[in-house]
Amino acid sequence: MTTEAGDRAWVLHRYPYGDTSLVVELFTQTQGRLGVLAKGARRTRSPLARVEAGRPLWVRWLGRGELPVLAQAEELGPALPLDALQNLSLFYINELLLRLTQRGDPFPALFAVYEETVSVLRDEPGEGWYLRRFERRLLENLGWAADLERCAECGRSLDPTLSEQWSCQAARGVLCPAHAPDAAMVTLEAAALGWLRGAMQTRNARAWGSSLRRCLEQELQFHLGGRPLESRRLLAAYLRRIRPTSTIWRGEHSK
Incomplete structure (x- = not known):
């Protein structure tokens, strides 16, 4: 080359x-x-x-x-100072790219999302919605993103305006309320899935943070072959240490 x-x-x-x-x-x-x-x-x-x-x-x-x-x-610009949480977020998205992409495969659309993510993690420390957007866009660009349009069991369309709980399962997609989830599934509001399949240009409702994180984490772990991410281990250790005196990340990143 x-x-x-x-x-x-x-x-x-x-x-x-x-x-x-x-x-x-x-x-x-x-x-x-x-x-x-x-x-x-x-x-x-x-x-x-x-x-x-x-x-x-x-x-x-x-x-x-x-x-x-x-x-x-x-x-092309200065490297702005990052605190410990911001550096761990950067380490996380970098590790995902290293683990899930191959050398020589171009992803220009994902490159733009990466730059947006770096910009937001600098400007909005303590928020996690931009990491959920990056995770989803990464899966989409790789062709691995779960279908969030309809129930994988019966084909019913998801309506994000309805107040109901759906379930997500790695490698399968989402299931409507009529199909009871097993212990391995993550349940979340239809509106949260509607946000996840949309533009994701603004932060999601804080109440969705934990369920969205767990849903995407489960999906990513499936494609990672179950091998844990070092960045997640370090992040969990950091949050355990600061949790008694800090409310940052508002549950979106907590293990």
Whole structure:
């Protein structure tokens, strides 16, 4: 793979390579995930030293194969300071992309959602609706999103204006009230599912936060093969530590 024009990108992960270099996993606008070798990036005065998560970049790389060489990384804006909760949210969406996408698969629409998510997590710390939107859009782009239009059992259409409880089940979809859920299912209001299948441009009702999180978590875990996410483990530990003195995240992120 060779490019001269370059591409917008965000850093998902990086790790040492040799004595002075880094392997960097990028999420790019037109190429999707891309692994590059940043030679000499661990040197203090290297122009690539500031290639890090949370900073929008314009990158150019040279070479073909699994690990082309990062030739240029220009900052497109400052990396605003993030607190512990914001950093954990960023770690979470980055880990999802690393675990569920393949290198070389372009997702330009998801790239735009990623940028919106980073912007909102900076501006609205303590809210979780934007993570639910990212999770749903990720599943949609991968072609794995559950059908939220009708009951998987009888085909009845979901009406979000009705005050009733529906159930969701990973890899199957949603079930109407006529089909009693088993212990493995998550129940949530029809209106919450209506929000989830819509534009999701504004925060959802706070009462839906926990059920929406559990529904999407169940769906994601199915596609993750049951392997836990390190970011979720760290997030749960952080929330247990701060819960006695803080009300942030309002139940949307609590385990």
